[in-house]
Amino acid sequence: MKQVNPSPFHxxxxxxxxxxxxxxxxxxxxxxxxxxxxxxxxxxxxxxLAIGGAxxxxxxxxxxxxxxxxxVTDGRMGYCTLAQRANIVKIRRAETYTSFAxxxxxxxxxxxxxxxxxGLYPYQGRRKAQRGEPGIKGYTGLSNAFTYHLRRVxxxxxxxxxxxxxxxDHQVTHNELMISLFHASGQIWPELGxxxxxxxxxxxxxxxxxxxxxxxxxxxxxxxxxQTKLRSIAAYQSQLQIEQVxxxxxxxxxxxxxxxxxxxxxxxxxxxxMFKV
Numbered sequence: 001m002k003q004v005n006p007s008p009f010h011x012x013x014x015x016x017x018x019x020x021x022x023x024x025x026x027x028x029x030x031x032x033x034x035x036x037x038x039x040x041x042x043x044x045x046x047x048x049l050a051i052g053g054a055x056x057x058x059x060x061x062x063x064x065x066x067x068x069x070x071x072v073t074d075g076r077m078g079y080c081t082l083a084q085r086a087n088i089v090k091i092r093r094a095e096t097y098t099s100f101a102x103x104x105x106x107x108x109x110x111x112x113x114x115x116x117x118x119g120l121y122p123y124q125g126r127r128k129a130q131r132g133e134p135g136i137k138g139y140t141g142l143s144n145a146f147t148y149h150l151r152r153v154x155x156x157x158x159x160x161x162x163x164x165x166x167x168x169d170h171q172v173t174h175n176e177l178m179i180s181l182f183h184a185s186g187q188i189w190p191e192l193g194x195x196x197x198x199x200x201x202x203x204x205x206x207x208x209x210x211x212x213x214x215x216x217x218x219x220x221x222x223x224x225x226x227q228t229k230l231r232s233i234a235a236y237q238s239q240l241q242i243e244q245v246x247x248x249x250x251x252x253x254x255x256x257x258x259x260x261x262x263x264x265x266x267x268x269x270x271x272x273x274m275f276k277v
Contacts, residue, residue: 008225009059012218025063028217029157029201038066040155042146042177044169045078045117046071046096047236048161051249052207054103054229055219055256056159061104068153069100069110072142072173073117080240091238099235102228113145120172126189137191142172144192146180151193159258162204164212174204203258215257226254 007023014020022028031037039060043049049057049069060067075092079085097107114134115123126144129135136148150158158181163174183189184196204211230250236242 008222009055009062010220011059014216014218025059025065031065034064036156038068038153038155038157040150040153040158041067041069042158042160042173043069043071044120044161044167044173045073046075046092047099047233047239048170048207049205050099050103050229050232050235051245052161052205053159053256054232055221055225055254056205056258057103057105058225058228059219059221067105067109068155069105070113070149070153071096071110072113072115073120073169074112074114075117077117078239080238084238088238092236095236095238099232102232102235111149113142113149115142115145118169120169124172124176142176143180143183144189146177147183147189148192150180150184151196154196156200157203158199158201159203159205161207162209162211162259164209165207166209170207178202202261202263204261205256205258211257211259213259215259217258217260219256219258221254223254229254 009025010021010023011025011028012019012021013028020028025031026034041049041053041057057067074089075096076089078092079088084091093112097110100110101107120142123134123141124143126139126141129138129140133140134145136144158177160174160177161170163171165171181199181202184192185198186195203217204215206215230246233246233249234242239245
């Protein structure tokens with residue numbers, strides 16, 4: 001009898017007070033059709049996903065799920081020496097492709113928006129692009145870019161860092177992505193592509209700061225998968241503090257967590273009973 005190797009991934013989904021454990025990612029995420037499944041990981045900076053999502057990315061790849069990565073900023077503020085400053089964008093991009101290749105994600109699946117690192121505030125929303133600004137179909141702004149790429153990729157699930165991270169780029173990325181999910185599913189801005197079907201789920205990852213509420217999905221893995229994650233972080237050798245980051249992640253152990261976003265749209269009916277007299 002052929003021996004089946006045990007899965008290196010162990011998942012737990014928490015729903016209320018109930019916990020469901022599994023070694024099957026598809027079962028954990030309630031995925032019915034793997035062939036139609038596509039995950040889009042949205043990253044404010046090139047190294048964020050290696051820190052907060054590398055185990056989930058490996059699990060998705062191992063399960064045969066199509067994974068794409070969208071990096072928002074260009075890395076221009078990531079220089080650690082004056083000698084790096086002129087070429088840091090090129091250096092960081094090469095490190096990024098190496099990092100994701102370690103995780104099993106090819107270069108063709110990694111896309112950049114190219115917005116200025118540390119400078120996302122002026123690019124909230126959508127407006128006509130000026131000369132020299134990053135633009136798509138004549139417009140610039142994160143709402144424009146996210147709507148276009150959501151319609152291009154057509155993901156079933158989207159993962160993004162929590163908005164509680166202190167870095168402004170993380171906060172802006174999260175907020176703009178959330179409204180762009182609404183834009184992408186509607187008829188607005190037809191030049192950016194056909195509207196998408198409703199996203200199955202949106203998940204938040206913790207990179208530097210904690211979740212806004214406890215996560216409901218947990219993943220632990222074996223040392224081989226964990227070491228792959230650590231190597232993907234260490235690929236960013238231009239970041240002189242990277243060994244410290246690797247040490248912190250190593251000390252935390254082979255675990256990652258996700259918080260499924262619960263969208264609560266307003267309806268007056270929700271509060272009617274509160275005001276009955």
